[in-house]
Amino acid sequence: MAETIFRKAKSFYDIYERKGGANKEVTHYCPGCGHGILHKLIAEAMDDFGLKEHTVFISPVGCSVFAYYYFDCGNIQAPHGRAPAVATGMKRANPKSVVISYQGDGDLAGIGGNEILQAANRGERISVFFVNNAIYGMTGGQMAPTTLLGMRTTTSPHGRKAGNEGYPLGMCELLSTLKAPAYVERVALTDAKHIMQARKAVRKALKAQVDGKGFTFVEALAACPTNWKVPTREANRWIVEMLEPVFPVKLFKDEIESRESEALEDRTYGPADVVAALDLPTEEPDIAFVRSPQAIKDPQIKVAGFGGQGVLLLGLALAQAGMRAGYHATWLPSYGPEMRGGTANCHVRISEHRIGTPLVHDSDVLIAFNGPSIDKFAPMVKPGGLILYDSSLVDRTIERSDVKAYGLPFTEVADKELGNGKASNFVAMGAFIVASRGVFDEGVVKSILPLVIKRKNMIELNERAVAAGMRIARDALAS
Numbered sequence: 001m002a003e004t005i006f007r008k009a010k011s012f013y014d015i016y017e018r019k020g021g022a023n024k025e026v027t028h029y030c031p032g033c034g035h036g037i038l039h040k041l042i043a044e045a046m047d048d049f050g051l052k053e054h055t056v057f058i059s060p061v062g063c064s065v066f067a068y069y070y071f072d073c074g075n076i077q078a079p080h081g082r083a084p085a086v087a088t089g090m091k092r093a094n095p096k097s098v099v100i101s102y103q104g105d106g107d108l109a110g111i112g113g114n115e116i117l118q119a120a121n122r123g124e125r126i127s128v129f130f131v132n133n134a135i136y137g138m139t140g141g142q143m144a145p146t147t148l149l150g151m152r153t154t155t156s157p158h159g160r161k162a163g164n165e166g167y168p169l170g171m172c173e174l175l176s177t178l179k180a181p182a183y184v185e186r187v188a189l190t191d192a193k194h195i196m197q198a199r200k201a202v203r204k205a206l207k208a209q210v211d212g213k214g215f216t217f218v219e220a221l222a223a224c225p226t227n228w229k230v231p232t233r234e235a236n237r238w239i240v241e242m243l244e245p246v247f248p249v250k251l252f253k254d255e256i257e258s259r260e261s262e263a264l265e266d267r268t269y270g271p272a273d274v275v276a277a278l279d280l281p282t283e284e285p286d287i288a289f290v291r292s293p294q295a296i297k298d299p300q301i302k303v304a305g306f307g308g309q310g311v312l313l314l315g316l317a318l319a320q321a322g323m324r325a326g327y328h329a330t331w332l333p334s335y336g337p338e339m340r341g342g343t344a345n346c347h348v349r350i351s352e353h354r355i356g357t358p359l360v361h362d363s364d365v366l367i368a369f370n371g372p373s374i375d376k377f378a379p380m381v382k383p384g385g386l387i388l389y390d391s392s393l394v395d396r397t398i399e400r401s402d403v404k405a406y407g408l409p410f411t412e413v414a415d416k417e418l419g420n421g422k423a424s425n426f427v428a429m430g431a432f433i434v435a436s437r438g439v440f441d442e443g444v445v446k447s448i449l450p451l452v453i454k455r456k457n458m459i460e461l462n463e464r465a466v467a468a469g470m471r472i473a474r475d476a477l478a479s
């Protein structure tokens with residue numbers, strides 16, 4: 001009996017190990033889905049041009065979110081239409097790499113509409129493959145910017161109406177009006193003839209990138225029989241009869257030949273380059289720090305107060321000191337509109353063990369600089385935990401008897417003793433050293449101050465603040 005042998009591109013993994021479910025040799029796409037066809041065309045082009053080893057494939061949100069299950073190359077997943085921004089960073093950092101931004105219509109034209117517009121307008125030297133199936137496939141068929149007029153989706157149950165939801169958005173039409181893009185083409189993943197055209201377009205886009213010719217964009221009209229609720233065998237006809245009249249298959253712009261080839265520099269980076277780029281000290285000071293057996297174990301810390309009180313900086317300093325003392329450490333700032341005047345907080349974890357998440361929910365330690373922070377976070381301190389709060393500003397009493405709470409005048413000490421109220425955060429740092437029974441010591445904190453204090457003339461002030469904080473904490477703990 002004759003045997004049919006399908007060749008799988010080498011740029012695909014042989015077995016899709018990362019994919020869930022039993023069958024690791026097939027993709028998760030529905031029968032008849034356009035994503036699989038476009039994946040194949042891209043993988044084959046990567047094989048034929050020898051690109052696998054230096055391609056970075058950026059997948060979106062949408063059904064193709066899991067493209068990294070399949071492509072055996074560098075993979076990054078950048079949700080919510082941000083793939084062109086991530087691609088920009090990747091390509092600029094390593095111009096010689098081939099960077100692919102692969103996106104659906106919800107992701108590219110809807111959620112991240114501005115990202116693609118700006119990347120195209122900058123002429124980033126990336127290749128964007130845009131799968132237009134006129135619907136949000138992954139989430140069960142909501143209306144996309146490319147949904148056709150009259151088309152029923154879960155969010156346009158009576159059919160899209162121009163007066164209500166606007167007109168189907170032509171991304172090729174839009175992007176080809178820009179000066180920067182070198183190549184913009186729309187293809188259709190329907191019959192053999194059109195798939196061969198799509199194959200050509202994919203190759204052209206990738207080749208142009210390899211040759212340093214600028215931004216390339218290929219839109220592929222693709223079937224989503226599942227959410228169109230069209231039988232698979234009719235889906236291609238649906239593309240031809242319904243999609244193509246609105247989204248004509250054609251070459252919108254091709255300036256590849258006339259563009260100058262830009263030399264693509266080959267760059268690689270090691271840890272030393274990162275240190276140099278961040279302007280960090282190359283050698284760590286020799287710290288004679290010995291961990292205290294009495295110290296709070298693996299503290300999860302929340303620092304909270306008004307924006308502008310140095311709350312986030314204190315959190316960063318705690319994490320840096322933790323690292324310098326040889327622990328694992330994380331710092332998660334909570335930015336918001338509150339940065340100036342409202343409340344700000346950050347999560348810090350310091351641990352002898354690797355840290356699974358930087359989030360702190362119930363904390364071992366709360367360092368609070370205002371009343372609202374006490375109201376919000378004191379109830380979340382674990383029984384047996386520690387609360388240090390600025391008694392100069394907090395007019396609350398801590399009602400809990402199952403935690404140790406110390407009200408210390410951080411701001412008053414900074415203001416009156418050091419002549420600068422802004423140093424209250426490092427007064428609190430001193431108090432933490434003492435009240436945590438030596439998670440790290442003063443020497444460790446001194447050594448990280450140059451890393452976290454930008455103005456060098458403020459370092460000495462903050463050293464004195466740490467010493468003052470230690471003093472007032474010792475007095476409070478002794479009484």
Ligand SMILES: Cc1ncc(C[n+]2csc(CCOP(=O)(O)OP(=O)(O)O)c2C)c(N)n1
Pocket residue numbers: 060061062063064080103104105106107108131133135136137138139144224
């Ligand atoms: C901010 C945000 N909004 C919505 C979602 C839900 N979501 C997941 S995929 C997706 C869009 C998928 O549509 P499309 O980009 O067209 O991809 P397809 O599945 O059709 O290939 C959305 C809205 C989300 N994850 N995050």
Ligand code: SF4
Pocket residue numbers: 028029030032033034035063133137138223224225226227
């Ligand atoms: S839901 Fe649609 S886009 Fe998603 S895998 Fe199925 S056919 Fe493809």
Ligand SMILES: [Mg+2]
Pocket residue numbers: 062104105106131132133134135136137144
């Ligand atoms: Mg879609």
